Amino acid sequence: MFDLVLKNGYILTMDENFTEYKNGYVAIKDGKIVEVGEGKSEFEAKEVIDLNSNVVIPGLINTHTHAAMTLLRGYGSDNPLKVWLEQYIWPVEGKYVSYEFVKDGTDLACYEMIRNGITCFVDMYFYEDAVAQSVKEAGMKAVLTTGILDFPTPAAKTPEEGIQKTKDFILTYRQDKNIFPAIGPHAPYTCSPNTLVKAMEVAIEYNVLYHIHVSETQHEVQEIKNRYGNTPVKHLDSIGVLNERVLAAHMVHPTEEEIELLSEKNVKIAHCPESNLKLASGIAPIPKMLEKGVVVSLGTDGTASNDDLDLIGEASTAAKLHKGYNLNPTVLPARQVLAMITRQGAKAVMMEDKIGSIEVGKDADIVVIDVNQPHLQPLFDPYTQIVYSAKGLDVDTVIINGKVVMKNKVVQTVEKDKVLYIAKKWREKILNG
């Protein structure tokens, strides 16, 4: 007796062989995938969903965001980076970031992510206990890190305090089935070598991910060169914090030598093309990294610099950006970018044994895309259709840990009217100072 069966679906398992079942089914029990296959139509199950030939993919994994920043969506856009940060983002964050702000912003983000088929995300912000609360209520999965910086933050007065709080957070949540605590030293230009090394000691001791922004802007590269005589990746390597548990966001300006290092040390990348474009940070050399075997996943970054949490849109941007920039239509084909937001995303967060593909034994984190719509027919190739024709809003059903969290485009776990009301209230508050 299964708990839930999805039948008559076009299943893209996104396993290593890109196995697909054109008239397939997925059977779920106790939150796990227990059978996947072709053709069967009679099942003993508590619930059977007939998919009407819609396309089924694994839950999408957003490997870099600052969820609560949904409350600053579109605020101060189109300014130079320095003006945007110093006159808009930082003053508002300084004044308002609190448990309440983070909880409200993350509720809004969780609604939007589920709506767009995202089942797991990596967050770096403050008040991660508020983020954890939102994630659990939404029934999502998340890798959560508190941003650790050398100057005072809403979370900690010193980096030592930030690291201690992260240790406590890890101990609180390490057994949780939704929350995957990790450590988040913000960046090489905001953390001293000592902070970076101490954070890595914690990552190793507690076996967690080490999430950090690296080589985002040319300004950062120059700053690190001035301070340490090295480019950012080489700097991290020289102090001994470059290894397989590093998930580096952005990586826009690595040198050839640094790309070799990333490959050799098995560092994972969270590529955020829309944020890099909007903030004019540059274009990351993703095809070169892929050529060297580096694991590349995709992140939306926060909505203040994107400005949405649509990973299907991000995949489309990534595919087209690198084709255009490299004058080569064969780089980043649709299958590869779809893998970046599923299987490779799971590798990036060290959870490939649990999520990222539709395979027996993995968590039942599953997304159904409604392809029975004029803009998605005729359907020759489901991979290209998802990447080039679909939007996040074409997601119809989302299942996480075997539980239906969105059905027929209606999110079940987060109340739409409530998050809208709260978002509008924050707008008033921020505008009226």
Ligand SMILES: [Zn+2]
């Ligand atoms: Zn970021």
